[in-house]
Amino acid sequence: MFCKNFLLSVIFSLSLFSQLANAELPTLTVYSYNSFMSQWGPGEVIKKGFEAQCNCHLDVVTLGDGVSVLNRIRLEGDKTNADVILGLDNNLLEQAKQANLLIPHQIAKPDNLNTNWWDDSFMPYDFGYFAFIYNIDKVKNPPHSLHELVDNKAGWKIIYQDPRTSTPGLGLLFWMKKVYGDNAADAWQQVAKNTVTVTKGWSEAYGMFLKGEADLVLSYNTSPVAHIMNENDHHYQAAIFDEGHYRQVEVAGIIKYSQEIDLARQFLRYLLTPEVQRQFAEKNVMYPIIKTDIPNAFAQINSVNKSLDFKPEEIEKHQKAWIREWQSAISK
Amino acid sequence: MLKFKSLLPGISAASLILIILGSALIAIWRFALQSGNVAIYLDSYVLHIVWITFYQALLSTILSLTSAILMAKALSLIEFKGKRLLIKLMPITFILPALVVVTGLLSVYGQQGVLAYLCQLLHIPFSFSIYGLKGILLAHVFLNFPYACALFYQTLNSVPIEQRQLAAQLNFSTFTFFKLLEWPLLRRQILPMAALIFMLCFSSFAIVLALGGGPKYTTLEVAIYQAVRDFDLLQAALLACVQLLCCVAFIGLMQKINKTGTKFSVTFSDTNYRLPTANWLKVICMFVIIIGGLFIFSPMITILIQGIFFFRTSLLTFMLLQALLFSIVIAFGSAMIAMLLGLLLLWTNSRLLINQQHQLSNCLMLIASFILAIPSMVLASGLFLLLFGYSNNTVFICLLIMLCNGLIALPFILKNLAMPLYDITARYWQLTQSLNIKGVAHFYLVDFKGLKSKMLMSFAFAAVLSLGDFGVIALFGGQSVATLPYYLYQQISHYHYQESIVTATILLLLSFSLLVVMDYDRTSKN
Numbered sequence: 001m002f003c004k005n006f007l008l009s010v011i012f013s014l015s016l017f018s019q020l021a022n023a024e025l026p027t028l029t030v031y032s033y034n035s036f037m038s039q040w041g042p043g044e045v046i047k048k049g050f051e052a053q054c055n056c057h058l059d060v061v062t063l064g065d066g067v068s069v070l071n072r073i074r075l076e077g078d079k080t081n082a083d084v085i086l087g088l089d090n091n092l093l094e095q096a097k098q099a100n101l102l103i104p105h106q107i108a109k110p111d112n113l114n115t116n117w118w119d120d121s122f123m124p125y126d127f128g129y130f131a132f133i134y135n136i137d138k139v140k141n142p143p144h145s146l147h148e149l150v151d152n153k154a155g156w157k158i159i160y161q162d163p164r165t166s167t168p169g170l171g172l173l174f175w176m177k178k179v180y181g182d183n184a185a186d187a188w189q190q191v192a193k194n195t196v197t198v199t200k201g202w203s204e205a206y207g208m209f210l211k212g213e214a215d216l217v218l219s220y221n222t223s224p225v226a227h228i229m230n231e232n233d234h235h236y237q238a239a240i241f242d243e244g245h246y247r248q249v250e251v252a253g254i255i256k257y258s259q260e261i262d263l264a265r266q267f268l269r270y271l272l273t274p275e276v277q278r279q280f281a282e283k284n285v286m287y288p289i290i291k292t293d294i295p296n297a298f299a300q301i302n303s304v305n306k307s308l309d310f311k312p313e314e315i316e317k318h319q320k321a322w323i324r325e326w327q328s329a330i331s332k
Numbered sequence: 333m334l335k336f337k338s339l340l341p342g343i344s345a346a347s348l349i350l351i352i353l354g355s356a357l358i359a360i361w362r363f364a365l366q367s368g369n370v371a372i373y374l375d376s377y378v379l380h381i382v383w384i385t386f387y388q389a390l391l392s393t394i395l396s397l398t399s400a401i402l403m404a405k406a407l408s409l410i411e412f413k414g415k416r417l418l419i420k421l422m423p424i425t426f427i428l429p430a431l432v433v434v435t436g437l438l439s440v441y442g443q444q445g446v447l448a449y450l451c452q453l454l455h456i457p458f459s460f461s462i463y464g465l466k467g468i469l470l471a472h473v474f475l476n477f478p479y480a481c482a483l484f485y486q487t488l489n490s491v492p493i494e495q496r497q498l499a500a501q502l503n504f505s506t507f508t509f510f511k512l513l514e515w516p517l518l519r520r521q522i523l524p525m526a527a528l529i530f531m532l533c534f535s536s537f538a539i540v541l542a543l544g545g546g547p548k549y550t551t552l553e554v555a556i557y558q559a560v561r562d563f564d565l566l567q568a569a570l571l572a573c574v575q576l577l578c579c580v581a582f583i584g585l586m587q588k589i590n591k592t593g594t595k596f597s598v599t600f601s602d603t604n605y606r607l608p609t610a611n612w613l614k615v616i617c618m619f620v621i622i623i624g625g626l627f628i629f630s631p632m633i634t635i636l637i638q639g640i641f642f643f644r645t646s647l648l649t650f651m652l653l654q655a656l657l658f659s660i661v662i663a664f665g666s667a668m669i670a671m672l673l674g675l676l677l678l679w680t681n682s683r684l685l686i687n688q689q690h691q692l693s694n695c696l697m698l699i700a701s702f703i704l705a706i707p708s709m710v711l712a713s714g715l716f717l718l719l720f721g722y723s724n725n726t727v728f729i730c731l732l733i734m735l736c737n738g739l740i741a742l743p744f745i746l747k748n749l750a751m752p753l754y755d756i757t758a759r760y761w762q763l764t765q766s767l768n769i770k771g772v773a774h775f776y777l778v779d780f781k782g783l784k785s786k787m788l789m790s791f792a793f794a795a796v797l798s799l800g801d802f803g804v805i806a807l808f809g810g811q812s813v814a815t816l817p818y819y820l821y822q823q824i825s826h827y828h829y830q831e832s833i834v835t836a837t838i839l840l841l842l843s844f845s846l847l848v849v850m851d852y853d854r855t856s857k858n
Contacts, residue, residue: 034818039651040826061724067561074563075363075717081724095563162541164558192546197463200430200541200554203824207435208542210829212444226827285827320562327377331548 027057028263031069033087035284037062042279050270056263066092066167073255074099083258084267086125090249091170093122094312103256105268112291115247115307122251125271126286129245129304130171131221131238132158139215145242146179149216150187152194159196159205160218163323166201167248168218174315175246177322178308184322188329195330221245221304226285228297237302244306250286342680345673346699349739353702356714357569363717364566372567378555385551386578388465388540389533392472393526399473400480400525401518403624405510406617407481408488409609417848419485422478422628424843426797429817430538431824432836436631437462437471437543439638446634467543472536476529478628483747487521488514500607509607520751523590524697527583528743531704534579552578556707565713572710579705580698587694632840639837642830655819656838659799662733662815663846666798667791669738673700674745674790679775681750682757697750701743711736729813737798744797748790749783756782796843816842 037043037060047058063069066087073080088096096102104120115127132149134142139156143149149156161169180187196214199205209217221238228234252271254264270276277288282295407415428436440446441462451458462470491513499509537553544550552575559568609617677700684693703711715732722728760778764770769777780787799816814822816839823832 035822035825038822038826039649040822040828071561071563071713072716075713076720079720162547162554164547164554165541165561195546197542197545198547200538203821204431204434204538204542206827207431207824207829207832208438208442211435211438211442213438213442223827230827231830283826324377327547330546331377331380 025057029059029081030084031082042283083264086252094316102253122253124249124289126280127249128220128286132216133219142239156215159214185329192330224301225297240302244308245304247307247309338683341676345676359714359717360569392533393530396477403481404484406620409617439634463545471539523586527586560709576705659816663795663798665734666737667795670741670794678753682754703739741794741797
């Protein structure tokens with residue numbers, strides 16, 4: 001009991017002390033998802049780099065995933081401390097806009113964008129494509145199109161994530177809708193025949209795949225990069241589909257209740273600098289949004305030929321109906 | 333005579349719980365109404381989910397209880413080396429993060445698991461698929477049956493020695509002995525235990541999704557999580573109430589059936605007396621114990637082996653040690669809170685029972701287990717709305733997590749201690765009344781001295797249960813209070829899968845050692 005109190009008071013006084021030490025500097029508060037600041041995330045380097053040049057203190061608050069971040073700001077409303085929100089994606093964007101939380105970032109569109117995506121309220125900082133990953137030792141002849149995967153003559157076993165609870169799952173839902181349109185329900189029933197399971201989040205699905213429970217798992221086309229960089233493992237590849245791949249763009253924006261709008265804008269600009277972009281490539285394992293020098297491992301993976309996405313307004317309008325369609329199609 | 337003074341501890345603890353839960357729910361309703369987001373839908377899908385949730389929870393409960401009784405009986409019939417350790421470690425399945433449970437079960441029953449490997453060696457085609465209803469049931473039995481079994485075993489052992497000796501004289505068969513002596517004791521435990529397991533299975537989430545094989549088998553908790561994510565807070569609160577209602581109805585039903593009228597005089601004798609057991613029965617018992625033991629421990633042993641295999645000293649980073657430290661601090665804090673609330677409630681509960689106030693006692697127990705029926709996301713959002721002014725304070729977040737974890741552990745403490753505490757209070761009731769031993773003195777002289785080892789065990793159990801973290805952290809900000817399970821998810825999300833197994837192993841070892849060290853009974857003779 002004494003130990004606990006002692007420990008807590010030490011922690012408390014330390015945090016108080018660090019706040020006092022920075023009292024005279026302006027503070028920029030960024031809300032982001034958990035993995036941004038974790039030991040392996042890009043956050044720590046970005047924080048140090050920005051603090052070295054801004055003459056300010058950068059406070060990063062991390063919360064669950066992108067949806068948690070958005071919901072927390074919605075709960076806080078005009079009392080929020082957040083100046084910058086970092087970590088929403090193109091599928092969440094319309095919800096954030098409708099909640100009327102942001103002001104335009106007023107940063108000019110750079111010429112050297114890696115992918116054609118720009119928005120007045122949200123500034124993109126990295127992107128990737130959803131893709132199915134397989135182990136080359138187990139799957140000799142992977143599918144070359146979504147249709148091939150759905151028809152599934154080879155009997156591949158699939159694991160994907162629940163669109164109600166996870167971002168990649170939602171991505172697959174849109175991907176299927178984009179390719180199959182009104183026939184999506186039938187296609188889902190077809191998929192259900194060879195689905196091993198549908199998990200709550202990416203971690204469960206990917207863990208099960210690595211344990212050998214399935215032939216294909218829904219993830220990102222850049223996932224093999226992580227295997228190459230972490231353990232020099234070249235056994236995993238993304239199946240590239242002819243119809244194209246659904247694109248995920250990660251974005252940051254300035255909260256309209258912010259008192260430090262200039263600093264926030266400076267931070268967003270900083271995100272587009274080559275050294276930060278490289279951090280995102282290395283540690284988020286996503287493509288940088290501007291053309292910059294990236295780790296070699298990216299050159300060794302299969303690249304996507306065609307990118308697909310829905311307009312944010314369409315997503316906002318139909319998302320619930322599409323989820324219900326998926327739900328009833330595969331519950332049969 | 334029931335005095336207000338003896339009611340006070342229980343009532344204050346119960347009202348604290350009600351205030352926390354109630355204000356969280358009301359905060360959500362208020363916020364949802366203010367923000368004008370009032371979409372509510374109770375379509376056929378929701379009703380379908382309610383039915384599926386109920387169905388799988390009921391099946392899981394029945395299966396867990398049957399296997400727990402079977403195993404407990406087998407354990408009570410034979411003696412072997414390592415039995416104490418086995419019983420001590422069994423409830424550990426309870427605390428594992430969902431991800432570790434899934435990984436563990438898959439390394440045994442999966443396509444590339446131990447079972448598949450054995451079949452391959454013996455040239456038997458392996459066609460078992462863990463996914464679907466059977467996967468859910470398997471996981472739920474794996475989680476709940478060891479805990480129930482450990483508790484039932486204690487109950488079976490508490491048959492007074494005089495009765496045992498009498499039974500031996502009368503030449504009771506094992507079945508008669510069970511029916512006449514053990515069953516009446518067991519019966520007091522079974523229905524409350526059923527209520528607890530039912531609630532846990534009703535609100536189970538990640539495991540059901542992972543092993544359920546698709547949204548055909550999902551739980552109401554998934555729908556609630558979805559509603560919170562979509563920011564349909566009113567819908568979330570509504571579904572939370574539906575869930576609460578289902579659980580309360582089930583518990584109420586259990587309490588109706590469970591008539592705890594009979595009084596027992598339990599003696600506390602150190603000498604043990606065992607009825608002779610037929611040899612064929614011993615063989616069956618051995619068989620049951622081996623199967624049960626393998627069922628419980630093989631998933632964990634595979635994780636341990638993998639963890640040792642992947643272990644490198646470079647993995648012992650500062651972050652990991654920090655997570656370990658936070659986990660321990662939070663575990664002890666929550667166990668302390670759970671113990672305090674539990675003892676306050678049970679103090680009053682014993683006195684209610686002595687005064688034959690069964691209705692009130694049931695009510696008290698019901699309130700204490702409410703927390704298990706409230707979805708953590710809803711509670712987290714509600715608490716956040718109430719308290720977000722403090723959300724930047726690490727100490728505050730720590731305390732909040734402790735409180736929530738403590739509340740989660742409370743029902744288990746009550747299960748462990750309610751009957752023993754009542755028995756001991758009743759046993760010395762006349763004496764303490766005549767000697768005017770009350771309050772703290774009563775607690776120290778009677779309750780604490782008599783049940784020290786049981787209390788320590790419950791404390792250890794609550795601590796282990798709280799090693800995992802609670803959904804609250806998702807909204808209050810994570811990086812300041814990163815516990816071990818949190819660290820584990822971080823590793824996986826950065827593709828450090830092998831390292832995450834090492835973290836899981838550390839978590840397992842920590843829980844193992846907590847259970848063994850805290851439960852170390854210095855007075856026992858074996």
